[in-house]
Amino acid sequence: MTEWIIGNIKDVKYWTKNLFSIILNAEVNNFIAGQFAKLALKINGEKIQRIYSYINSPKDKNHEFYISNIKGGKFTPYLYKLKINDKIMISKNASGIFTLNNIKVCENLWMLSTGTGIGPYLSILQDGICFKKFKKIILVHTIRYINDFNYLYIIKKIKKKYKNKFVLQIILTRNNHINDSILYGYIPNLIRSGDLEKKIGIKIHKNNSHVMLCGNPNMIKETRKILEINKNLSRNFINKSGNITSEQYW
Template structure:
């Protein structure tokens, strides 16, 4: 290049910028809930139970991102997400219209507290969820490490209507045929409840814990710090109420830095 030629400006590349991934499949369960799967970059690593930022480009070119729990296990070659549809939501109002072949933005830094590393060893693991809060547990229930660390794994899923329980029931039915967890399927139990329709198990999970009905139905003792570990994901109110019940039972909150008896996902707790 001669001295009179101007050097071309070098475009800076943000190493933390989201990658653009392809939508592989979409399934709508109700007018409020859907799941979708996208491609997984070869360099993308995460621990089962973590969340990541996903989204779509805004009309002004800037990305619109929100935190989403990864619903697929860490060994899966694709990434699965379970989402609610919010008609006036900046992201979900558009995300619910995606189709196979469309592009979705994926962040590069998964993180979270609903992971094996944040709990100390024990006999039984409870995963308390409401609505789309089942997503991180959809990941953990398909991870062999979950069953190698606990003798019994109990997932509770509470929704407003029966039709909203379909995702959890679908995952449970498929577990005996899971390529990595089929031998552990006998350790897993699903406990559903609904709050707005007639169903064999009705009521908020906090009420079912407090009344003892949950433990009576399952045939297990009440929460005990010696034998039980707990993960909680759902609405902010549900998280706070269930956390209080855990503390009342003598369980201590843990974290990645200080593993203990129960953990909540603070990213979705307000």
């Protein structure tokens, strides 16, 4: 059963019309980078709850969550309207196994994400343990438009600190060409065609790679299938080691 505590809203960042982040302070128990919390509000007399990944490092005192405002949704429109000093319920204990704890050390760690699925990776990257465990971290982030990349300032800090150990590849799904460093399309298709690996200059191989997947369930399902068939990778479980770790929330 979930143990709830009250958090205090410290800030709300409105990135775009549909994307925002809430920052809150609450005396939660220690969590592992990559885990998620439950957030809840009383809405029309009913407690509505959803799960969101921590974006901040476990070392931070404030906790940040990256959220897509769902039009007509039962929960996110109310989160969107929160103001500084408003109260919110948060689970005292974090959950989830989308962490580095169950991933064996290898040469290349691939972090593939769509939309707000970048959230747990931001926590893992800011925590920094991944850079001691793997030789190279490749973050692949798919968004519709370049303006939807709302945590670039964090990525720039990480790139400055870890330099060539960290690789970022942005993928846009809308045809608005920005520059030659950006890919266009969808992760599964770009892996199938070989364009993603060619662009980055690194191969996904079962002997030296682990792939993490987070975001749209269709992306996860299709990408996992391609990795299993085309790359001979296997799913990673607590009791059975593999090369693919995934997380999805809906």
